Amino acid sequence: MLKMAGNKSYTIVEYFGGDCGYRCGYCKNDEGNFSHGMWSHTMTVQDYQDLIDRGWRRSGKYVYKPKLDKTCCPQYTIRCHALKFQPSKSHKKVLKKISKFISKGELPKGQDDGEPMDSVCDEAGPREPSTVCHSELKCAAIADIQKELPECPAITEVQKEVVDGAPVDSEKSRKDPESVADERTTAAAPKPGMGADPGRPQCRKAKDLRKERRLQKEQIRQHADGDSSIVSPMPPTAAQTKQPKPLEDFINESLPDNSSHCLEAEHSPDGPEVGYGSFHQQYWLDGRIVAVGVIDILPTCVSSVYFYYHPDFASLSLGSYSALREIAFTRQLQKQSPKLSYYYLGFYIHSCPKMRYKGQYRPSDLLCPETYAWVQIEQCLLQLENSRYARFNQDPDAGDPRVLKDVGRALVLYRRAVMPYAAYSRKRKGSSDETEVQQYADLVGQDSAERILLYRA
Structure with a gap:
C-alpha cells in the first residue's frame, strides 16, 4: 500500500x-x-x-x-x-x-x-x-x-x-x-543479560558513601563560613544519579x-x-x-x-x-x-x-x-x-x-494526466463534484491535497 x-x-x-x-x-x-x-x-x-x-x-x-x-x-x-x-x-x-x-x-x-x-x-x-x-x-x-x-x-x-x-x-x-x-x-x-553493565557505575560500599556525605557536608559548611576556596559541593554520588532501568533490559530478562x-x-x-x-x-x-x-x-x-x-x-x-x-x-x-x-x-x-x-x-x-x-x-x-x-x-x-485555502490547487488524476482541480473543472464544464473534492481536500489538508492525486473517472 x-x-x-x-x-x-x-x-x-x-x-x-x-x-x-x-x-x-x-x-x-x-x-x-x-x-x-x-x-x-x-x-x-x-x-x-x-x-x-x-x-x-x-x-x-x-x-x-x-x-x-x-x-x-x-x-x-x-x-x-x-x-x-x-x-x-x-x-x-x-x-x-x-x-x-x-x-x-x-x-x-x-x-x-x-x-x-x-x-x-x-x-x-x-x-x-x-x-x-x-x-x-x-x-x-x-x-x-x-x-x-x-x-x-x-x-x-x-x-x-x-x-x-x-x-x-x-x-x-x-x-x-x-x-x-x-x-x-x-x-x-x-540476547539475554550478560551480568553487570560495564557502562554503569559499580555499586559502592555503604561506608564509603557515608564518608563521602560527611565530606560534602563539611565542604558546604566551610563555604557558608566564607571559605572562598570551596567553589561547589561534590558532584552527585552514584546513588543520586541512578537512572531507571531501560525497557530493553526488562525485555532481555524475560x-x-x-x-x-x-x-x-x-x-x-x-x-x-x-x-x-x-x-x-x-x-x-x-x-x-x-x-x-x-x-x-x-x-x-x-x-x-x-x-x-x-x-x-x-x-x-x-x-x-x-x-x-x-x-x-x-x-x-x-x-x-x-x-x-x-x-x-x-x-x-x-x-x-x-x-x-x-x-x-x-x-x-x-x-x-x-x-x-x-x-x-x-x-x-x-x-x-x-x-x-x-x-x-x-x-x-x-x-x-494546514487548513484548505484553495481547492483549485488540489491535484487530480484524469485520463492519465495530472492536473490541478481548477484545470480539471474547466475541462469538465458543468461538473458536479466540487463539493466532494472540497470535502476531501479539507480532510487531508492543503499540503497533502497538492501532492496526492485524487482519481477522477
Whole structure:
C-alpha cells in the first residue's frame, strides 16, 4: 500500500464521503459508526505520515478517518514518546509472565488480563464501500497510469523494499501463519543479560558513601563560613544519579538462557536502512509461529497496524508484549533515523473501557481533532470524562495550520494526466463534484491535497 518516499513519488486515492452509519464494534450500535474513507491504490510513506497526523488510519488499502463529532465511539489518534517510555508495573508483570513461561514452561491459568487488540475486533474497523470502487478493470487502468508516471519503489498491501532476501508474502502469512515456516529467514533472538553493565557505575560500599556525605557536608559548611576556596559541593554520588532501568533490559530478562522454551522475534526486514514501509514482526516459539504483528515504519514513527496471535497462548498477554517489543524496536530505529522517535498505537477510545489500555503507554499524546496539535493525554482524559467528543487544544485562537485555502490547487488524476482541480473543472464544464473534492481536500489538508492525486473517472 505504501511507497518509499522519493522525489517524484505519487499517492493515488479515490475518496468516499462516508455519510452513512454502520455497525460499531465497540458499543454494538447498528448505525452509530461514521467515518470518511479513501481507497489507496498507492501511497508514499510521507503522505501517510501526514494523514495519520490528521486522524487518518489504514486497514489494508482502505484509509479512513472517523467523524469524531458524530460517531458513537470517538477514536482519537494516540502516540507514545518511545524514547521517554518507562514500563509500568503492569508491563513488568507481563514481561515476568513471559519469562516464567519460557523458563519453566508453565502457561498462566485463565485468560489474559484484558488487552483487546484492534485486529480482534472485526466489527470495530471501517466498512469499505460496497460499490465496485476498486474493480479489476479500474485497478488495471491505475496500473497502466502508474507505469507512465515517474517510477518509485512500491509497497502495495503489505509489501516493502528489501535488500537481502525476498519480502514476506502478506496474504499467505495472514491466512495461514504456519505455512510460512519454511520460508522464514533466520534472525538472531535478543540476547539475554550478560551480568553487570560495564557502562554503569559499580555499586559502592555503604561506608564509603557515608564518608563521602560527611565530606560534602563539611565542604558546604566551610563555604557558608566564607571559605572562598570551596567553589561547589561534590558532584552527585552514584546513588543520586541512578537512572531507571531501560525497557530493553526488562525485555532481555524475560528471555533467559537454558529454558524450557525459546521465543524469537523476527523483523522482515530490519528497518530504514532497507527502506520505510510496511513490515511483519513474527514471534516464533520453539520454531512455531504463534503471533504476527504488522507495523508501518514512517519518517517520524513506527505505527502499529494490527496484531494477531494463536488462541492457545491468549493467557500470555501477547498483545501487551508485542507493544513493548515494538516500542523497543522504535528506539532501535531512532539511532539510525533521529526523527523517528514515536510509536503510534492507532486509536484511543475512551468511551470503550476495554480500549483504554493504550493510554497506559506513557508519556503519550492524543491528537486534537480540530487543530491537529498533540496534547498530553493527562490533560485530555479530564475532558473525555465529561464529553465523548472534545477539542483538546485549549488555545481558543488556534486553528488547523494546514487548513484548505484553495481547492483549485488540489491535484487530480484524469485520463492519465495530472492536473490541478481548477484545470480539471474547466475541462469538465458543468461538473458536479466540487463539493466532494472540497470535502476531501479539507480532510487531508492543503499540503497533502497538492501532492496526492485524487482519481477522477
